[in-house]
Each structure stands twice: as C-alpha cells, then as structure tokens.
Amino acid sequence: MPVMAAGGAAEATRFLIWGGNGWVAGHLESILRGQGKEVYSTTVRMEDREAVKAELDRVKPSHVLNCAGCTGRPNVDWCEDHKEKTIRSNVIGTLNLADCCYLAGIHCTVFATGCIYHYDDDHPIGGPGFKETDPANFTGSFYSETKGHVEEVIKYYTNCLILRLRMPVSDDLHPRNFVTKISKYERVVDIPNSNTILTDLLPASILMAEHKDTGVYNFTNPGAISHNEVLELFRAIVRPGFTWKNFSVEEQAKVIKAGRSNCLLDTTKLERKLSEYGYAVPEIHEAYRQCFERMKVAGVK
Template sequence: MAAKPVFLIWGGEGWVAGHLKTLLESQGKEVHTTTVRMQNREAVIAEIEKVKPTHILNAAGSTGRPNVDWCEDHKEDTIRNNVIGTLNLADVAFLKGIHLTVFATGCIYAYNESHPIGGPGFLETDKANFDGSFYSETKAHVEEVMKHYPNVLVLRLRMPVSDDLHSRNFVTKIAKYERVVDIPNSNTILHDLLPAAVLLAEHKDTGIYNFTNPGAISHNEVLALFKEYVRPDFTWKNFTLEEQAKVIKAGRSNCKLDTTKLETKLKEYGYTVPEIHEAYKGCFQRMAAAGVK
C-alpha cells in the first residue's frame, strides 16, 4: 500500500498557500507549511528532512506588492525568488525523490496572429511570447528549465479568483480600479482548480498543465456577473490598452490558454472543471450566500 501522503507547502504565508492548506485540512490530509527561503539550500534540505513530505507544493515566489510593477524595480530579488529559489527547491526535491507541484503562471503569452481573440488558445508546448514584464520573463525562463526535472508538475494559473474579496483576488483588483480594460482572458477559479491540483499531485503527474477554467471571459463580463450576483449598485468605467499603458510600469499579459490537456487528464480521475462563465456564476453565488458584498 502506498504511504499516506504528507504535504509540505512552500511559501506558507502566501495567499494561494493559505487556500491550499485549508483545502487539504478539509480533506483530512496531513499538511505542513514552511516559510524557509527556497534559495537557502541547507535550510531547504533541513526542512525536508524534518517534515519528510511525500509531496511538496510550491506556492512561493515574488508576485510584487501592490502588483507586478514591483518586480521591474527589484530585479535581483525577483531573480533570487522566482529563478534561483524555485530551481533550487526543484533540484533538492529531485535529489530526494519527492514529487513537486509548482504553482506557476500562464501570464507568459499574449494574443498574436495565430492566437487572436476568439481563436485557439495557447498550448503547453507553445513557446512563451510575452516578455512585457520582468515577472513574466522570469517565470517563462524558469519553466523552460524546470520542465526537465522528472519529478515536477507545473500548473499555470492565470488571474486567480477566490470566493471572497481578498485583495489578491482578480475580481477585487479590477472592481477597485478606476478604469479597466475589456479583453477576454483565461482565469483560474481556485474553488474549481485547487482540488484538481491535489488530485494531480496525489497521482504524481508531471509536466506542464495550463491550469485555468476552460474558455475565456472579458473584464466586462466578469464585472457584469459581479453586479448581478454580488453588488447590484456596482458601476465601472473602461479604458483602452493604450490608455492603460500610461498608468502601469510593466506590461500585462492577455491571452487564452487551451485546457484540453488538463480536462483530458482530470477526466481519468472523474473530475470536471466548469467553463469559465459557469464557474464565475458559481463563485459569485457562493460569495452572495456567504454575505460577501
């Protein structure tokens, strides 16, 4: 019989890490968290030898505060965390024979001629074509290297959404902006995708997966559903990509990811991820039921 899984979450104080911990605890799983810096090889080895995980979940990394513009001005810190640290943890996990799930990003693509709005989504095998932000650049480079570790599962999240109005939630962000662009994008509803991450990790799947709900949804569609289900008096204003470029330092990725690989794999485990419009309805209905306004 396989040993009972023991999960160790890296980046233990982070937003996604907190959701993962809550989920695993609700499933009755053994879960530990750590805030040990990933680039500190001796400390990483010591932590792994102490906890003896069967599965490591890496939800650590520089995402920037208040947003990815921070990475433009802190390039060395961003490299240390998103490249050196991330690779160090993958390497130690490999040497110790431990499965590692990396919570990565799909913000490494931008719509182009062969992937226009409304057209086919980017595949896991497509080369990154968005380097408009230093954050995305580090994430794309590290993925290219990390994919060669046979113990690593890379999950590409995009614009993650929780069932509350936490400041990290994509909906909270766009609802607070003075003006928003209106472009279809792939989004990750955590309620739907985090259980899938646990399934893939437990089955020790490896390789790269686009990790979003199927389909793409525009900012206006999201905000219209938010208004319908959560905040009836909500209003917002749009602006163009050109106008947006004047108020941000780093470029922002806009794209649709193809989720066929993910859907096919999850079908093997009897798990389905809802299409993004349906997923948002479910998310906002849960918010409303919980009294979130």
C-alpha cells in the same frame, strides 16, 4: 501540527506547502486539512539551499506544493524595480527547491503562471488558445520574463508538476483576488482572458499531485471571459448598482510600469487528464456565476 486521519493514523501522504503565509497556500492548507491529510507549511526561503534541504529532511514530505515566489506588491510593477530579488525567488529559488526535491525523491507541484503569453497573429482574440508546448511570447513585464525562463528549465525535472494559473479568483474579496483588484480600479481594459477559479481547481491540483502527475498544464477554467463580463456578473449577483469605466490598452500603458499579459490558454490537456479521475472543471462563465453565487450566500458584498 499535522491533521491525522480517522482512527489516529497518519495518511500515507505528507504534504509540505512552500510559501506558507501566501494566499493560495492558505487555501490549499484549508482544503488538505478538510480532507484529513497530513500537512505542514513553511516560509523557508527557496534560494537558501541548506535551509531547504534541512526543512525537507525535518518534515520528510512525500509531496511539496510550491506556492512561493515573487509577484510584487501591490502588483507586478514592483518586480521592475527589484530585479535581483525577483530572480532569486522566481528563478534561483524555484529551481533550487525543485532540485532538492528531485534529489530527495519528492514529488514537487509548482504553482506557476500562464502570464507568459499574449495574443498574436496565430492566437488572436477569439482564436485558438496557447498550448503547453507553445513557446512563451510575452516579456512585457520582468515578472513574466522570469517565469517564462524558469519554466523552460524546470519542465525537464521528472518529479515536477507545473500548473499555470491565471488571474486567480477566490470565493471572497481577498485583496489578492482578481475580482477584488479590478473592482477597485478606476478604469479597466475589456479583453477576454483565461482565469483560474480556485474553488474549482485547487482540489484538482491535490488530486494530480497524489497521482504524481508531471509536466506542464494550463491550469485555468476552460474558455475566456472579458473584464466587463466578469464585472457584469459581479454586479448582477453580488453588488447591485456597481459601476466601472473602461480604457484602452494604450491608455493603460501610461499608468503602469510593466505590460500585462492577455491570452487564452488551451485546457484540452488538463481536461483530458482530470477526466481520468472523474473530475470536471466548469467553463469560465458558469464558473464565475457559481463563484458569485457562493459569495452571495456567504454575505460577501
């Protein structure tokens, strides 16, 4: 049942979260309920056009938050062996949901990925970040390839807000948390990357949706942080005595099926937009420190 506003009246906005059983979807639902917003969730398959239309007609949302999609279990290597399923979800499904929302006059926020880039000569490590207008240059994984292709089409829908997350991090050690993943690896590469701290950015996504912003945004904390820097902060604040080992990208390639994106995303456009609403996002090193401090207070180990 939807949460009602104070006094028993429903809010003017009604949110429908697609991919309702997902990790990010759960965080969004919790935030929206905490704000007293009317919110529903669904697990209807995005590629099933008649089912999508029926769900939109049943709920009649003002806003759809699309957290659905195929990332693979336990990781994106799964997509290499399940290409048709990945296409149905990440391409056909994403476009179908956006199109149905467009026809129904519904704003649609798509939680996309920034893992469509990789450092190159124009964007070296320590150099300028990739802007929203830069063409995707990473096709090392089938997952990233599908995401790059669909964004090139969906960005033309005038009802869509496309938010590019990267290596998302929550305030707990959920299995989907980037920190949880790298803390369990026997060895990690040490390359600076853009990351998305969910506590900082998910409330911003709701704010942008409510303002009916559209277009593509790099949706990460400003700056880049290396895997070693993350784990050093993790050890200092959350898990004293924690140890790990490094290996090279070349060594990593021998134990994974698909390549991994490593890049810095330019957040100038996002920061400028959020400043209009009086909302600021902390730089990634400070954001991680705050995240781990929240973990420590909560007793996470």
